[in-house]
Amino acid sequence: MKTKQTIAIIGASGNMGSAIARSLAGGNYRLLLYSTHKEKTAVVLQSIHTANPNAEAESLECSTQASWEADIIILAVPYAAEKEVAEKIREVANQKIVISISNPLNETYTGLVTAPGSSAGEELQQLLPHSKVVKAFNTTYAADFAIPIIDGKQVDGFIAGNDEEALQTVKHIVATAGFNPVIAGDLSVSRTLESMQSLLISLTIKNGYNWHAGWKLLHN
Numbered sequence: 484m485k486t487k488q489t490i491a492i493i494g495a496s497g498n499m500g501s502a503i504a505r506s507l508a509g510g511n512y513r514l515l516l517y518s519t520h521k522e523k524t525a526v527v528l529q530s531i532h533t534a535n536p537n538a539e540a541e542s543l544e545c546s547t548q549a550s551w552e553a554d555i556i557i558l559a560v561p562y563a564a565e566k567e568v569a570e571k572i573r574e575v576a577n578q579k580i581v582i583s584i585s586n587p588l589n590e591t592y593t594g595l596v597t598a599p600g601s602s603a604g605e606e607l608q609q610l611l612p613h614s615k616v617v618k619a620f621n622t623t624y625a626a627d628f629a630i631p632i633i634d635g636k637q638v639d640g641f642i643a644g645n646d647e648e649a650l651q652t653v654k655h656i657v658a659t660a661g662f663n664p665v666i667a668g669d670l671s672v673s674r675t676l677e678s679m680q681s682l683l684i685s686l687t688i689k690n691g692y693n694w695h696a697g698w699k700l701l702h703n
């Protein structure tokens with residue numbers, strides 16, 4: 484059996500952080516949960532242990548400590564908080580996989596605030612130059628994690644990154660969460676993935692979809 488990997492989830496009390504934590508709790512991972520309000524993290528932890536009594540999950544009171552202990556770090560915080568979090572974890576995230584899930588949306592959810600020719604994923608790589616940043620989970624809504632099947636089809640989970648081994652590791656994480664993993668390209672493909680989610684959000688609002696929607700690539 485493969486060695487159990489440790490995943491730190493920074494922002495574990497949020498919609499996405501808690502959904503990711505719950506969905507990975509049944510996998511062969513040790514989970515370290517952190518968010519700024521530890522009482523909210525405690526609620527998530529309790530729900531994990533209720534659903535999966537054997538889950539190896541605990542909450543830590545410091546993002547640096549959680550990241551130091553982890554093999555893989557998931558930043559489940561708002562785009563605007565990523566710089567601050569990156570500064571706290573930079574030294575302990577050396578050579579580790581850091582998963583960027585953010586969508587850098589503007590205040591009206593009508594577009595992205597990142598400069599043309601860039602993306603939140605690439606910005607995070609610049610903030611963490613010695614880490615292996617991989618884009619994943621940004622094209623899936625938090626509600627999709629509970630049921631990653633829509634209209635009878637398994638929702639795709641798109642992944643982008645520059646390091647082949649890191650991509651394979653994240654592919655396994657995305658599959659464990661219940662999605663069909665699709666490696667879409669190098670980290671610059673984050674631009675497309677973040678635009679895809681901006682489009683899905685616009686269409687969800689415009690057409691009144693519920694928030695259980697997602698992307699599926701159809702092919703023969």
Ligand SMILES: NC(=O)c1ccc[n+]([C@@H]2O[C@H](COP(=O)([O-])OP(=O)(O)OC[C@H]3O[C@@H](n4cnc5c(N)ncnc54)[C@H](OP(=O)(O)O)[C@@H]3O)[C@@H](O)[C@H]2O)c1
Binds near residue numbers: 587
């Ligand atoms: N919601 C979705 O369906 C969805 C889908 C795809 C991608 N995303 C992306 O996922 C990320 C999280 O979204 P969300 O909807 O889960 O947001 P959310 O519910 O507001 O959760 C944000 C989390 O980040 C934590 N946080 C905020 N500021 C922080 C800081 N400065 N340092 C450390 N932790 C901080 C919060 O902790 P406290 O609660 O303790 O303050 C909370 O745990 C965003 O980047 C978003 O673009 C969201």
